[in-house]
Amino acid sequence: MNLEPLLLSLRVASFAAFLSMLIGVPLAAYLARRTTFLARILDAVATLPLVLPPTVLGYYLLVVFGARSPLGAALDAIGLPLVFTWRGAVLAAAFVSLPLITQSALAALETVDPDLEDVARTLGHSKMSVFFSISLPLAWRGIMAGLVLAFARALGEFGATLLVAGNIPGRTQTMPMAIYDAVQSGNQAQANLLALILTAAAFLLLVLIRRFGQSVNRG
């Protein structure tokens, strides 16, 4: 069988989960225990991909990063085009999974006893230092659970990815695309196999999330 879609999917989902963590965790750190107007707006924007149809999100990404936008032209110029490349698939999947990691990290950071952070600040540490030495170590299980969730969501991403990266076999054809193609072309054996692999992966990830979910807030 052709392993290329599987390897590509794993690569895209890994990069996407990592990218969404890079954006989501600092965002959650900012949002934690903040009720300002700006915080609410940011929270809403970061949660939007959860309710927005993926095709709509994909379309927006196309508008912003496409060859006809200044940003897209600039990326083209430095030889890193996004549209119709695997990098585009990463971007699409990262945006779709951003709410999952942000909300998980936010929930985990908010379970950290505020007294701990308060005391740490009286002990000569800056807010940044307190975040890395106290908040993050105590919330890491929740954040890891969010990361796995984001990875799982990125692995299955279809709509936004199709619009941004297309469905080019060997270049941007991820597992969900390959299943779609297999069904379209009547290759049921291939569809069965790929579906089974994704189901097994999903099951494994779920076990992983459960493990991280246990005894949150313990070192």
Add this chain to the structure above:
Amino acid sequence: MVNHETQNCLSVDLEVALDDFILKVQFDAGEERLVLFGPSGAGKSTLLKALAGLFKANRGSIRLNGRTLFDSIRGISLPPRARRIGYVPQQYALFPHLTIAQNIAYGIPTALRARRGPIIERWISLMRLENQADRKPAEVSGGQQQRVALARAMASEPELLLMDEPFAALDQVLRAHLREEIRRISDQFKIPMIIVTHDPVEAYSIGDHVVILQDGRVLQKGKREDVFRSPSTPGLARLLGMSNIYTAEILGHEGQQVEVRLFSQLIQIETAYPHAQGWVQVGFRPEAVELTRAAREEDGGLMLEGRLIELQPSGYDHLLHFKLEHSGNDPVYLDARLSHRDFLRHQLVLGDTCQLSIRVADLHLFSQSVDNPH
């Protein structure tokens, strides 16, 4: 206001807006243990947080040893890390993912990093935490957790130590130990401390000075002996455990001496306030009551007779409720507190009639006059 610029001291004048009231306090503190006493919801914990820079004060200033930590007019508000104020919250807030030694090390100033090891060693031994250094906070006892929190705050070399209800989670024996610990640190390091409590007994036993806070206002402040013996109002007196308060008639006064009629007895009480004719309230603490005729015979104190109607043992002492035998129609009650030893000596049972006496020095005359009760 007195200029304390060169002295080891704290000067606070703050206004903090809370949900339902405005906290408004002004006090100074020196090299001493100051107790912030008041009922729950008086704003004590918020005041501590405002001092530490963890809660935003709206107006006023905080000065510590000549440094301005907060000044709303000059727009100064140092972050908590720059205030050099140690803070021990009610639940200790030990870092659960760090060992005892790492907890203590967390606040050691960067300039002292080279001597980190010896500093940790020193606090481990000062706080009797040997063999606990590599354990996690959850693995040590409540009393040890409290001592770790104290060591962690002190290792950061603060110029002021704040403790929020340090005794609340401890049993009687551990409370006594902790009191010792706090006194020892206070004497050895000459560091000013502010200790929050809602328990009058703790307030008296640990504080040199007392600031009494209620509904965001300072009701009274001063040396603990003065505050506890001469509370300014009957309401405050009850808060401090002075549960025996009665109305007396003023018969006349001569200099600092006022003559009153209380339970048909004529008594001369010393007072700082001038009293007009009329009615005043006289109070005394339950600990001042003796179960003998001693007071009357020695110094002209109050002599009463009462029937024991209720007994409240509390481990170290006993609170006794008496119904007084007197000529009036309404029942009048009196509280007495006896040490366990005295209690055993008197072999009291419910229904006993006792001679109760209170020395004149223990009688406190409230400054405000009251209406004729009859």
